Amino acid sequence: MFKKYKSFAAGVTLVLGLSACIDQFKEINTDKNDPTAVSPGALLGNVIFEAGRTLADRNMDIMTDVVQYSSGKIGGQRSFENFNWSPDTGEELWDMIYLNMTNVRDMNQKAHALEQKAYEGASLVMEAYLMSLATDAFGDVPYRQAWRLDENLLRPAYDPQAVIYDSLLVKLNRADQLFMADETGMISGGDFIFDGDVEAWQGFGNALQLRLLARMITKDPSKISQFAEVAQRPLLTTNAMYTFSGVAPDLSPVFLWRETDFNLRRLSVTMAEMMNGLNDPRRSAYYERPQGETEWVGCPIGYTIAQFDADPQNHRYATLNQSFLDNGAYANATFMSYAEQEFLLAEAVLKNWINGEAEIHYNRAVTSSIAFWNNYGGSGLTPEAYLAQAEVAFSGELEQVLTQKYIAQFANPFECWFDYQRTGFPALKLDHTAQVNNGDYPAKRFMYPSFEAMSNHENMRNAIDRTMNGVDDINATIWWNN
Secondary structure (H helix, E strand, C coil): CCCCCCCCCHHHHHHHHHHHHHEEEEEEECCCCCCCCCHHHHHHHHHHHHHHHHHHHHHHHHHHHCCEEEEEEEEECCCCCCCCCCCCCCCCHHHHHHHHHHHHHHHHHHHHCCCCHHHHHHHHHHHHHHHHHHHHCCCCECCCCCHHHHHHHCCCCCCCCHHHHHHHHHHHHHHHHHHHHCCCCCCCCCCCCCCHHHHHHHHHHHHHHHHHHHHCCCCCCCHHHHHHHCCCCCCCCCCCCEEEECCCCCHHHHHHHCCHHHHHEEEEEHHHHHHHHHCCHHHHHEEEECCCCCCCEEEECCHHHHHHHCCCCHEEECCCCCCCCCCCCCEEEEEEHHHHHHHHEEEEEEECCCCCCHHHHHHHHHHHHHHHCCCCCCCCCCCHHHHHHCCCCCCCCCCHHHHHHHCCCCHHHHHHHHHHHHHHHHHHHCCCCCCCCCHHHHCCCCCHHHHHHHHHHHHHHHHHHHHCCCCCCCCCCCCCCC
């Protein structure tokens, strides 16, 4: 998919400068005993950076529209919120996952050979994260036969999503055991998420397993007991997040967008009505009002350029916060937040999957989100004051928990997309008058990338015939979706 970016001379200069220096440092950087050696830490750092960069870009470019965090003019390349999708829509995500998985597998093998249990565990957590994202976004995908070029497997079969999930649970349980047995830690660096904190990695892996089990329970209620067991393990105490430094080349990809492309997006009417009704302090972190405007006004979903331009209220619509574009460190790549985990645990209590106090988990989740976004331009309203409002104070209703989870997940809209399919909450605004394809409801999956039709056609067609009656359909139901 073509996307226009700013010219960024500094990044180009840096790359050219690094290239010019390579020859000078070949001797210094050569391991005479193993010239091809790459440490597990170096591989982990590359995996985190590449995944983080793609997620930050795809979240803002596609997914904020899909889950109605934003709306705006649709035209040219802007067709995501009206679901005029093509095989190219998810291609960049697919590329990132499958290229990154090569490094993940290499990291696993090297860490195992070196008996570096923390890196081996981290490799399994990242494999579970990446492959769950792949199968949740696309459906059945290549897995068990992928990355086996040494066996001349050039065209891997597509595995059923249920099979992939079962395998990922095994790997996450293995990761938990490795982290508990680790004695050396992350000795070669590369951990850009938790700075070498092995216990934090253990928490991330277990929290990720809760996410996957919650999806599986919709198809297999027997997984409730496993969810309850994992919920007793060490879990996240902070966000699993990659934060861009803002120093080239470690820049948020949104910083490289052209201003005209960024400014096509507006605060959606869905979020405006939801957040305005709660006096939500995160509005000023997510969005920015036009100069002189005192209200937070949202744009209808699915506007064409002509409809937007003809609307006499269009000058009042809030835009996305300009800091995303102007500050290379403003955006972040959230793999999983502490707030998501706590909302999930609150949901689990309400559904009788686990024992506990749903209100405690709910309050922790809301507090974490408000405190985080107050550091990124939030209005400064304290979590305590926000929770004291009658509309926000815990009511014991599942819809309230999932609506607050939706608001808090602004940096991770992929998870909102999956949550909406799993739970039906929050109630997205689908009854609008703007031109929207797809029967006025959100797509359920990406189409397979066009290059798969060329390079792995037979296996791709087998998956389409098996799960979608022969049509690569964006409305086909994901395996775990009720």
